[in-house]
Amino acid sequence: MVDAPSLGGGADTPLRLEHLTKQFPGCLAVDDLSLTVEPGEIYGLIGPNGSGKTTTVKLSTGLYRPTSGRVLVAGIDLHAEPERAKQLIGYVPDEPFAYERMSGREFLHLVGELWGVPRERRDARIGELAGVFRIGDMLDGHVDNYSRGNRQKIALIAALLHDPALLVVDEPIVGLDPESAIRTRELLRQFVATGGSVLLCTHTLSFAESVCRRVGMLRNGRLVVEGALADLRGQVPGTASLEELYLHFAAAR
Amino acid sequence: MRDTIVGGFLAVFLIVMIGEYVAFRRGLEALAELRVAGAALTLYFLESVLVLVLLIALISFIASGLWIFYRARDTGFLRATPLPLWSLFALRSSETVMVTSWALAIVGIPAVLALGLTYRAPIAFYAGAAVVLALFALFAAGLATLVTTLAAAALVRVPTRFAVGSTVAVLVLVFAIVVGKNVVPSVGDFHTIFEPEMLNGKPASIKFIERKFTWWPSHPFAASLYTSATGGAAGSSATRAGLWLLPLVSIVLAATLGRRLYARTLPVVMEAFTVLRSGDPARVAARPFPRRLRGPVGALIERDLLTLVRNPHELSRMAFIAFLLALYTSFVFIAPLREAGDRPHALARLMIFNVTAAGYFLTAFGLRFVFPSVSLEGRVAWIFFSSPLRVRRFVLAKLALAATLLTVAVVPIAMAGTLRLVRDVTLAVEIGGLLVLLSATTATLLLAFGTAWPDFRERDAEVLGTSGAGLASTVACLVYVAVIGWIAWGTVLARTSGGNEVPWLGAGVAVSAVLVAGALALIERGIRSLEAR
Numbered sequence: 001m002v003d004a005p006s007l008g009g010g011a012d013t014p015l016r017l018e019h020l021t022k023q024f025p026g027c028l029a030v031d032d033l034s035l036t037v038e039p040g041e042i043y044g045l046i047g048p049n050g051s052g053k054t055t056t057v058k059l060s061t062g063l064y065r066p067t068s069g070r071v072l073v074a075g076i077d078l079h080a081e082p083e084r085a086k087q088l089i090g091y092v093p094d095e096p097f098a099y100e101r102m103s104g105r106e107f108l109h110l111v112g113e114l115w116g117v118p119r120e121r122r123d124a125r126i127g128e129l130a131g132v133f134r135i136g137d138m139l140d141g142h143v144d145n146y147s148r149g150n151r152q153k154i155a156l157i158a159a160l161l162h163d164p165a166l167l168v169v170d171e172p173i174v175g176l177d178p179e180s181a182i183r184t185r186e187l188l189r190q191f192v193a194t195g196g197s198v199l200l201c202t203h204t205l206s207f208a209e210s211v212c213r214r215v216g217m218l219r220n221g222r223l224v225v226e227g228a229l230a231d232l233r234g235q236v237p238g239t240a241s242l243e244e245l246y247l248h249f250a251a252a253r
Numbered sequence: 254m255r256d257t258i259v260g261g262f263l264a265v266f267l268i269v270m271i272g273e274y275v276a277f278r279r280g281l282e283a284l285a286e287l288r289v290a291g292a293a294l295t296l297y298f299l300e301s302v303l304v305l306v307l308l309i310a311l312i313s314f315i316a317s318g319l320w321i322f323y324r325a326r327d328t329g330f331l332r333a334t335p336l337p338l339w340s341l342f343a344l345r346s347s348e349t350v351m352v353t354s355w356a357l358a359i360v361g362i363p364a365v366l367a368l369g370l371t372y373r374a375p376i377a378f379y380a381g382a383a384v385v386l387a388l389f390a391l392f393a394a395g396l397a398t399l400v401t402t403l404a405a406a407a408l409v410r411v412p413t414r415f416a417v418g419s420t421v422a423v424l425v426l427v428f429a430i431v432v433g434k435n436v437v438p439s440v441g442d443f444h445t446i447f448e449p450e451m452l453n454g455k456p457a458s459i460k461f462i463e464r465k466f467t468w469w470p471s472h473p474f475a476a477s478l479y480t481s482a483t484g485g486a487a488g489s490s491a492t493r494a495g496l497w498l499l500p501l502v503s504i505v506l507a508a509t510l511g512r513r514l515y516a517r518t519l520p521v522v523m524e525a526f527t528v529l530r531s532g533d534p535a536r537v538a539a540r541p542f543p544r545r546l547r548g549p550v551g552a553l554i555e556r557d558l559l560t561l562v563r564n565p566h567e568l569s570r571m572a573f574i575a576f577l578l579a580l581y582t583s584f585v586f587i588a589p590l591r592e593a594g595d596r597p598h599a600l601a602r603l604m605i606f607n608v609t610a611a612g613y614f615l616t617a618f619g620l621r622f623v624f625p626s627v628s629l630e631g632r633v634a635w636i637f638f639s640s641p642l643r644v645r646r647f648v649l650a651k652l653a654l655a656a657t658l659l660t661v662a663v664v665p666i667a668m669a670g671t672l673r674l675v676r677d678v679t680l681a682v683e684i685g686g687l688l689v690l691l692s693a694t695t696a697t698l699l700l701a702f703g704t705a706w707p708d709f710r711e712r713d714a715e716v717l718g719t720s721g722a723g724l725a726s727t728v729a730c731l732v733y734v735a736v737i738g739w740i741a742w743g744t745v746l747a748r749t750s751g752g753n754e755v756p757w758l759g760a761g762v763a764v765s766a767v768l769v770a771g772a773l774a775l776i777e778r779g780i781r782s783l784e785a786r
Contacts, residue, residue, distance in 0.1 A: 061639045065782075083641040091639040097632040099556060101563040102542075106556075109542035113552035114640035119541055142563075158636075 012075045014039055014088075014166045014197035015060060020069035022055050022221075029055040031221035032069070037166070042188060042198040044212035046205065046246060052221035053201045054094055057170045060199060061091045073166060087115065090164030094171045094201075096155035100144035104135070104154050107143060108161060115162035122161065129157040132187065133180060148175035156184065160191075167191060167198045173207055185211055209242040217249050225249050265728065270363045277367035285371055290447045293458035295368070296479045296487055297438065297446065300462060302364045303471035304436050305580070306356045307393055308428045312421060312576050313353040314397035315404065316569030319417045321349050322515065323405055323522045332523070342515050346507070349401075350394045357393070361386055368482045381481050388500045389474045395503025396470070402507075402514040409521050421572040425579060433583035435465065459487055470499055549642045550650045557626070557654070567622075567714070574617050581610055582666050586673070597749040601742045603674055608687065608741040611667035612734025615659050615692055616727065619699040623655040624726055625717040626700070627779075628707040638783075645780050648704055652776070656696040664688045680748045683758055684741060690765040691737050694772075695730050701772035702726035704779035729768075736764055 015037040022030040030052045037043040045053050058064045060071055062082050071078040073085040098107045105126065112122035130136040133153040138146065143154065152175050159167060167188070173181040188198055188211050202208050208215060209229065216226040225232065232245050239245050281298065284291040322345045331341055365382045368374070408416035438446075442465075450457040466472045473495035476487040543555040561567050627648065630637065637647060664685075671684045706722035717723055740761040747754035 061635075063635055063638045083643060086639060086641040089639065091635065093635045095632060097635070099560055099633055101560040102556065105540075106542040106559070110552050110556055111636060111640075113543060114549045114637065114642055116549070116641070123541065 013037065013072070014074055015043075015168075015199055016070075016072040017056070017060065018070045018072065020056070020059055020071065021067045022052075022059055022064060023067040029221050030059065030066075033218075033221065033223055034069075035216055035223060035226065037197050037199050039197055040192050040195060041214065042192055042200055042212045044208040044215040045199065045201040045218060046203070046208060046215055046242075047218035048250060051218040053218055054170055055221075056218065057091075057094075057168055057199070057201050061089055061168050062086055087162075088165045090159035090162065090167045092152075092155045092159045092167070092169040092172055094174075096148070096151040098143045098146075098151060098154055098158075100142065102143060103140045104143055104146065104150075105139040107154060108139075108158055111158040112161050117162050125161050126157065129160055132183060133157065149177055149180065152176055153180060156187075160187075165196060167196060169198060170201045171203065172200065173202075173204055181207070205242045205246055215242065217246065219250070265724070265731075266359065270359060273360065274363035274367050277364050278371060281367050281371040290458060292483060292485050293446045293456060293462055295483060296459060296462050296475070296485075299364070299368070299475040299479050300466045300469070300472065301436050302360060303389065303475045304432065304466070304469050306360050307389075307469075307471045308432065309356040309360075309577070310353060310393045311397050311400065312424055312428070312573050313356065314349055314394070315401050315424065316417060316421045316573050317353055318345070318349040318397065318401040319405060319413070319420065320569070321345055321352075322401060323519060324413055328519075328523065332519075338516050338519075339512060342512050345515075346394065346398050349397075350390075353397075354390060354394075357386065357390055361389075365478065368478065372482045372484075374482045378481050382478055385474050385477050385481075385496070388496060389471070391500040392470065392474075392503050395500065395505075395507040398507040399503065399511045402511040402518070405518045405522070406514040409518050413522070417569045418572070421569045421576075425572055425576040428576065429579035429583060432580055433587055435469075437583050437587040439587055459485070463487060470495075473499065549640070550646050553637065553642075553647060554650055554654055557651075561622075570621055570714075571618075574614065574621070577617075578614055578663070578666060581614070582669070586669070597746055600674060600749060601745040604671070604684065604745045605738045605742045607667055607670045607674065608684070608691070609734055609738040610670075611663050611688055612691055612695065612730070612737060614663045615695040616699075616730040616734060618659055618662060619655070619695050619730070620718045620723065620727060621714055623651075623659070623696055624699040624703040624723060625714040626651055626655070627704045627783075628709060628711060628717050629714060631709050631712055634709050644783060645777075648700070648776060648780055652697060652700050655700060656693045659696050660689060660692040664692055675745075677748065680745065680754075683744055683748070683754065686758070687737055687741055687744070687761050690761060691734065694733060694765045694768050697769050697772040697776075698729055698733065699726050701775040701779070702729070704783070705775045707779070707783065733764070733768060737761060740764075 013036045017033055017035050020030055020033045021028070033052070033056060035043070045056060047053050055064065059066055060078075062071075062078050062085070065079060071085075073088050076085040076088075078085040098104070099110070102110070108126050109119075109122055112119075112125075117125070126139070127136070130139055133156065135150060135153050135157075138150055143151065146154065152172070156172065159169070169188075172184055172188075176184060185207065188200070192198060198211075200208065200212060212229070214226065214228050215232070216223050218224070227235075229242065229245075233239055236245060236248050239248060281295060284294045284298070287294065322342075325345070325348075328341075331344075365379075365386065369378050369382065404416065404420040408420065411419075442461075445461050446458045448457050463472075463476070466475065473492045476492050477496050479485060479487045543552045546552065546555045561571075637644070667688050668681075668685055671681055671688075675681045675684065702722045702725060703717075706720075708717060708720060711717050711720075718727075740757050743757040744754045744761075746752070747757055
């Protein structure tokens with residue numbers, strides 16, 4: 001249902017950020033950040049507000065241009081060959097804005113057209129994914145009438161429509177009802193089980209804990225700690241949850 | 254920065270008003286020299302100006318008002334506060350008046366100043382004229398509020414886009430027909446106006462004009478201004494009573510009937526947009542997209558057109574500019590332009606008017622629909638920035654679409670005006686070439702400024718148009734329009750007096766080419782630095 005395509009022969013790490021820096025006027029948002037997302041992995045990016053998570057996500061999807069450093073998607077430099085690299089990425093933004101005077105179905109077809117998904121395939125995928133999120137009866141209403149949760153579902157479907165190899169997801173369950181949040185979790189697990197990879201940025205630590213193999217914590221644009229959850233717990237005896245780990249590292253640095 | 258932008262806009266408006274004042278003053282002085290016919294033509298001028306200001310104010314108010322009164326984003330918030338509905342109604346009326354009363358200031362004030370100075374009116378005239386204009390503004394606001402609430406109450410069950418679109422379309426059509434038939438002077442009107450006959454101590458020409466404009470509610474205001482500036486008699490005692498009664502009645506009706514209609518309609522409109530039912534008009538047929546165009550760029554262009562058609566606010570703006578275009582078209586087809594064709598200097602001046610009017614419409618359409626088109630990708634820009642689409646292809650497709658639409662909308666009407674003025678086929682073709690250049694260059698300039706300085710956070714095209722980049726592009730386009738108008742003037746004079754018009758045309762091509770090249774470079778620079786902020 002959410003099979004991820006192969007990255008192709010010779011492809012290495014699905015996502016590699018190399019010494020990435022993003023300087024806005026008067027603000028260093030991301031500072032010499034390097035990390036990798038391995039095949040079949042959900043990598044969680046956590047951190048306080050203003051730590052650079054969303055900027056990192058936007059750099060990783062080509063929405064921002066890096067001041068320095070590189071973003072490699074399956075070995076392809078995102079800013080040197082954006083069309084090739086973006087073909088492999090599915091992106092769910094933190095604010096799931098969609099064209100308000102279009103229906104959800106029209107919007108999804110537009111997204112499919114942008115990624116070159118043939119019409120028959122689009123029809124099938126839209127029907128299939130709308131069934132997963134139980135949004136089929138809303139699809140022909142204008143998006144401006146959708147609740148935030150339904151917009152989030154549309155954004156998730158849009159990201160999966162072209163069978164990406166890498167999902168970059170910014171706050172995927174904000175606004176979703178509990179059932180949809182559970183379905184999203186299962187969807188992400190299934191996606192990586194079939195070879196896909198995910199860079200997940202979230203404040204919902206319980207969600208990150210339930211799906212991520214590794215997490216990285218950002219602070220002031222720098223990666224302050226990174227590793228598998230079990231290893232991190234090992235570093236801080238007495239901590240059981242990601243929430244406790246987060247509070248520990250947030251206080252320690 | 255904000256102060257600079259506001260100052261810049263005030264300067265632009267001031268320059269436009271000074272230009273209008275100079276044109277009105279020269280025209281009125283030329284009319285004053287015609288004595289009896291001149292007095293009648295002065296009254297005709299005042300009647301026409303106030304009719305146009307009234308209609309522009311009405312269309313503009315209703316087009317914006319249907320949105321501001323019922324769909325403004327803060328309505329939900331304000332309804333949740335203890336603010337009485339009466340206050341909300343007053344607030345919405347004031348907001349709409351503020352954004353739609355520009356026509357009175359921009360056209361009315363220069364006209365009154367030119368009138369007073371031409372007839373050397375005493376200072377008291379200006380005080381009286383200010384009162385008349387204020388009463389006129391009150392009348393227009395009351396009437397427009399009433400029509401807005403009536404239209405909303407009548408169309409409360411239909412989608413807003415249809416309500417706004419159909420109301421404005423009906424008004425535009427009716428006004429264009431009435432103005433074409435009743436306001437634009439025909440050859441027959443001119444013959445009557447130039448009749449020296451007197452009827453009951455009043456020139457027949459004045460009586461003719463009074464009869465012609467009797468049923469226009471702007472007539473009492475025009476007659477009052479005419480009488481106080483020239484000392485001539487116009488209007489009756491009923492007309493003088495109308496000067497005070499019309500504003501009073503319109504405000505009372507707006508405050509009573511309009512308010513009640515608003516109180517009844519607003520909750521229905523608000524509920525219609527928070528509850529989506531099966532079969533609701535806000536649903537569309539379940540069909541794939543795009544339907545007409547293919548490929549990523551085709552899909553985005555079809556989306557532009559589809560969302561434009563479904564946006565009542567944009568549609569009403571477009572209808573308003575189309576209304577001005579329809580008025581201009583009426584003038585082109587009804588006014589006796591052929592008679593001017595025999596006099597080279599008159600022909601050249603009319604050609605400036607023709608070309609600069611086309612330039613104004615191109616700039617107005619472009620500022621509203623071309624300049625903001627990249628910024629209006631807005632918070633949804635994440636879609637195409639994260640997609641494998643080449644942004645350059647997308648922007649160039651927008652340019653091709655904009656240039657084509659602007660040319661199709663404006664150039665044929667300006668060409669019709671040219672053909673009414675000019676009998677020389679070569680000259681008509683040359684002016685046609687200048688018009689196409691004008692259209693393509695204006696579209697390129699506006700898109701270039703919009704691409705080089707986008708604002709993805711702003712969702713309102715009007716606010717974008719009044720940004721620093723909007724101001725810069727407006728100034729650039731208006732200066733360019735003036736240059737092409739001057740080149741058209743030189744071309745006509747050179748051609749009709751047996752001279753060589755090629756250097757004039759060459760200058761037009763060279764100026765346009767330099768601007769297009771600069772604009773394309775700006776677009777290229779903009780594309781390289783675009784980020785979905």
